[in-house]
Amino acid sequence: MPGHLVRRFQQVAVAVFQAEVGAAGSDLTPVQFAALAAARSAPGIDQKTLAGLIAYDRTTITGVVDRLVHKGFLERRASAKDRRAHELHVTAEGEAVLEKIAPAVEAAQKIMLRGLSEDEAAEFMRLLAKAVEAVNDLSRAPMRGAKAEEAGK
Numbered sequence: 189m190p191g192h193l194v195r196r197f198q199q200v201a202v203a204v205f206q207a208e209v210g211a212a213g214s215d216l217t218p219v220q221f222a223a224l225a226a227a228r229s230a231p232g233i234d235q236k237t238l239a240g241l242i243a244y245d246r247t248t249i250t251g252v253v254d255r256l257v258h259k260g261f262l263e264r265r266a267s268a269k270d271r272r273a274h275e276l277h278v279t280a281e282g283e284a285v286l287e288k289i290a291p292a293v294e295a296a297q298k299i300m301l302r303g304l305s306e307d308e309a310a311e312f313m314r315l316l317a318k319a320v321e322a323v324n325d326l327s328r329a330p331m332r333g334a335k336a337e338e339a340g341k
Contacts, residue, residue: 190319197300205296212292214285219244221293223252224261224282232275234267240332243324261285 205218216224222242227233230241239249253276256262261282264274278286301309324330 201296201300204299205293208292208296208299209289212289214289214292216285216289219252220256221286221289223249224256224278224286227262227276228278228283228286231277232265234270234273234275236273237333238276239329243327243329243331245329256282 202218205221209216209221219242223238223244226238226241230237233241235249235253236246238244238253239246242249244252253262253264257264259281261279263277263279265277267273267275301312304312
């Protein structure tokens with residue numbers, strides 16, 4: 189059943205990510221990494237938009253951002269456009285940790301797909317993105333924005 193295999197693959201993906209990133213000297217979780225990388229790609233992003241880009245619910249993203257702020261990797265700044273909102277900016281420490289763990293993240297991706305040839309891995313990723321995009325709107329936290337459009341390609 190696809191649900192079971194997807195859940196198993198997620199379990200393996202998290203374990204591999206944490207092992208590789210941990211060996212590189214970081215305790216970032218996959219979600220923290222996704223949030224930090226997205227914030228680096230979109231300086232000044234607000235939490236609501238960040239949540240949509242990484243397909244995370246708006247309530248839970250607050251805790252993720254809080255942890256990244258506490259670690260010194262992100263900072264919140266008052267938005268010039270909306271006093272109720274905060275802009276997120278990656279700190280120098282955040283940039284440094286992203287650079288430091290980049291090889292580990294790349295290695296984790298390769299390990300996750302090591303049972304597939306290069307062509308099979310590309311086809312698997314294409315099909316997985318297609319399947320996820322087709323049901324994105326059924327998620328409690330659908331992916332929104334440019335990243336969602338990119339995932340559908």
